[in-house]
Amino acid sequence: MACVTEVSKTKMFGGWQKVFSHQSKELKCSMNFGIYLPSKTEASKCPVVYWLSGLTCTEQNFVTKAGAQKYAAEHGLIIVAPDTSPRGCNIEGEDDSYDFGSGAGFYIDATEDKWKKNYRMYTYVTVELPALIEENFPAQPDNCSIFGHSMGGHGALVCALKNPGKYRSVSAFSPICNPCDCPWGRKAFTGYLGSNEADWKKYDATELIKSSDGPPLDILIDQGKADNFYEQKQLLPERLLEASVPSRHQVALRMQEDYDHSYFFIATFMEDHIALHAKHLNT
Amino acid sequence: MACVTEVSKTKMFGGWQKVFSHQSKELKCSMNFGIYLPSKTEASKCPVVYWLSGLTCTEQNFVTKAGAQKYAAEHGLIIVAPDTSPRGCNIEGEDDSYDFGSGAGFYIDATEDKWKKNYRMYTYVTVELPALIEENFPAQPDNCSIFGHSMGGHGALVCALKNPGKYRSVSAFSPICNPCDCPWGRKAFTGYLGSNEADWKKYDATELIKSSDGPPLDILIDQGKADNFYEQKQLLPERLLEASVPSRHQVALRMQEDYDHSYFFIATFMEDHIALHAKHLNT
Numbered sequence: 001m002a003c004v005t006e007v008s009k010t011k012m013f014g015g016w017q018k019v020f021s022h023q024s025k026e027l028k029c030s031m032n033f034g035i036y037l038p039s040k041t042e043a044s045k046c047p048v049v050y051w052l053s054g055l056t057c058t059e060q061n062f063v064t065k066a067g068a069q070k071y072a073a074e075h076g077l078i079i080v081a082p083d084t085s086p087r088g089c090n091i092e093g094e095d096d097s098y099d100f101g102s103g104a105g106f107y108i109d110a111t112e113d114k115w116k117k118n119y120r121m122y123t124y125v126t127v128e129l130p131a132l133i134e135e136n137f138p139a140q141p142d143n144c145s146i147f148g149h150s151m152g153g154h155g156a157l158v159c160a161l162k163n164p165g166k167y168r169s170v171s172a173f174s175p176i177c178n179p180c181d182c183p184w185g186r187k188a189f190t191g192y193l194g195s196n197e198a199d200w201k202k203y204d205a206t207e208l209i210k211s212s213d214g215p216p217l218d219i220l221i222d223q224g225k226a227d228n229f230y231e232q233k234q235l236l237p238e239r240l241l242e243a244s245v246p247s248r249h250q251v252a253l254r255m256q257e258d259y260d261h262s263y264f265f266i267a268t269f270m271e272d273h274i275a276l277h278a279k280h281l282n283t
Numbered sequence: 284m285a286c287v288t289e290v291s292k293t294k295m296f297g298g299w300q301k302v303f304s305h306q307s308k309e310l311k312c313s314m315n316f317g318i319y320l321p322s323k324t325e326a327s328k329c330p331v332v333y334w335l336s337g338l339t340c341t342e343q344n345f346v347t348k349a350g351a352q353k354y355a356a357e358h359g360l361i362i363v364a365p366d367t368s369p370r371g372c373n374i375e376g377e378d379d380s381y382d383f384g385s386g387a388g389f390y391i392d393a394t395e396d397k398w399k400k401n402y403r404m405y406t407y408v409t410v411e412l413p414a415l416i417e418e419n420f421p422a423q424p425d426n427c428s429i430f431g432h433s434m435g436g437h438g439a440l441v442c443a444l445k446n447p448g449k450y451r452s453v454s455a456f457s458p459i460c461n462p463c464d465c466p467w468g469r470k471a472f473t474g475y476l477g478s479n480e481a482d483w484k485k486y487d488a489t490e491l492i493k494s495s496d497g498p499p500l501d502i503l504i505d506q507g508k509a510d511n512f513y514e515q516k517q518l519l520p521e522r523l524l525e526a527s528v529p530s531r532h533q534v535a536l537r538m539q540e541d542y543d544h545s546y547f548f549i550a551t552f553m554e555d556h557i558a559l560h561a562k563h564l565n566t
Contacts, residue, residue: 011509011541013551067550213489226294258294268296
C-alpha cells in the first residue's frame with residue numbers, strides 16, 4: 001500500500017471499517033475515503049460498491065450513520081465512501097457556501113478556469129479511485145456498483161449512465177435527478193461549467209438516460225414524501241422516471257410516506273439497496 | 284402531553300424517532316431525551332427499553348449511531364435514551380472535565396453540597412423519567428428493561444440491581460463494573476458522594492450483585508478486547524462476573540476480539556441485546 005495512508009480502523013460486524021487518505025492526482029489535494037472490508041475479504045476478493053454522499057458531507061456521514069456495514073458483511077461486499085469534494089485548495093470563495101465549492105463537488109469535471117484544476121470529482125470517482133481501490137485492497141476487478149444520496153445520488157446515476165457496463169447496478173436515495181432545472185444544479189453547473197446550458201446536459205441523469213446504451217440498468221430510487229428538498233423541487237425524480245420510460249433502463253421509484261432527507265431515511269432502506277447490488281454483483 | 288415539548292421527529296424504520304425536552308423536577312433543569320416509537324405503538328401500548336449513554340454523550344449519540352431502531356421496530360419496543368447529566372446548572376467547575384460534571388452524571392444521587400441539588404440522575408432515570416414516559420407515551424406500565432454503554436452500562440446494572448423486579452432484563456456494552464476501584468469511578472464518587480468509600484458501594488454493580496435479591500436477572504455484557512479503557516482497567520468486567528457466581532443472577536460476559544469502545548462496536552451487537560430484552564418483555 002504505497003499510495004494510501006491508514007487514518008483509522010475499527011472492527012465492525014466482523015470486518016473492518018477503515019479510513020484512508022491519499023494524494024489525489026486528479027484533484028491535486030489530499031483526499032479521505034472510508035472503506036468497509038467484510039471478513040470475507042480475508043479469504044477472497046470481493047465486489048465493491050461505491051457510495052457518493054450529499055452536500056456538506058465528508059466520508060464520515062456514511063460511515064457513522066448509514067448502517068450499511070451490517071448488510072455489506074452479510075453479502076460480502078466492500079463499500080467505499082469518498083469525500084464529496086477537494087478540500088483546502090485555496091481557491092477564492094471555496095468555503096463560502098454549503099452548496100458550491102468545498103463539500104459540493106457535484107461529481108463533475110469543472111471546465112471554468114477557477115475550478116478546473118482541482119474540481120474533477122467525476123474522473124476521481126470513476127477512474128482514479130477505482131484504480132486505487134483495486135491496487136490496494138482485495139477488490140474484484142471490474143465488478144462494482146454505485147449508489148448515493150441527494151447530490152451523491154445524482155453523481156451515482158450520472159457515473160452509471162455515462163459508463164455503460166462499468167457498474168452492474170445503481171441506486172439512489174433522494175437524488176437530484178434533473179440538475180439542469182433545479183436551483184442547486186443550476187448554481188453548481190454555472191459555477192463549474194459556465195453559462196452554456198448545452199454543456200450541462202452531460203451531467204444530468206434525466207438527459208443522459210434518454211441516450212445511454214449498454215446493458216440495461218435496474219435503477220432503484222427511494223424518495224421521502226416529507227423531504228423538504230423534494231417539496232422545493234430540487235430533486236425532481238418524476239422527471240427521471242418519465243425520461244426512462246422509452247429508454248432501455250428501468251427505474252423503480254419508491255415514494256416513501258413521511259420520510260425526510262436524512263440519514264434516518266437512508267438507514268431505513270439501506271438493506272434493500274445493498275440487497276439489490278449484491279444480487280447483481282454476487283452472481 | 285402537558286409536560287414534554289417535541290424538539291424533533293423523524294420517520295425511521297416505519298416508526299418515529301423523536302426528541303423531547305422537559306423541565307426535570309429532580310434535576311432542576313431542562314433535559315432532553317430521545318424516544319423511538321415503533322409503528323406498533325399506533326395500535327397498542329409497547330414495552331420500554333431505557334438506554335443509558337456513556338461519558339460526554341447527549342441523547343444524540345445513541346439516536347444517530349447505535350442502529351437500534353431497526354430491531355426496536357421488529358420487536359415492537361419503545362426505546363428511551365436520556366441525556367447523561369444535568370446541563371447548565373451554573374455549578375462552578377461543572378464543565379471543566381469530560382469525566383465529571385456535565386456529560387458525566389454517573390447515574391447516582393449526589394450527596395455533596397455542591398452537586399446534590401441537581402445531580403440526581405439515579406432518581407431521574409429510575410423514577411421521574413419512567414413516570415413521564417408512561418404518562419405521555421403509549422408505554423406498557425411496569426414492563427421495561429434497561430441497558431447502556433460504559434458509564435451508562437454501570438448505570439443500567441446499578442438501576443437493575445437496586446430495584447429488584449423493576450426491570451425485566453439488563454444488558455451492557457463495555458460497562459464500568461467496579462467503579463469503587465477504577466479511576467473514573469473513584470473521581471466521580473469522591474466528587475459526588477464524598478470521601479467515605481462505604482457510601483460508594485451502593486452504586487457499584489460488583490458490590491450490589493452480591494446481595495441483590497428479587498427475580499434472577501439474565502445479564503448480557505459485551506466487552507471489546509481492543510478497548511483501550513478495558514486495558515486501562517476502567518471497566519473490570521471480570522470483577523462483576525466473579526462476584527455474580529455465588530449470586531442468584533447470571534452474567535454472560537462475551538469478550539469480543541478486536542472490538543473497541545465505540546458505537547461501531549455497539550452497533551455490531553445491538554441486535555443481540557434488543558433480542559434479549561424482547562424475549563423478556565414480549566412474553
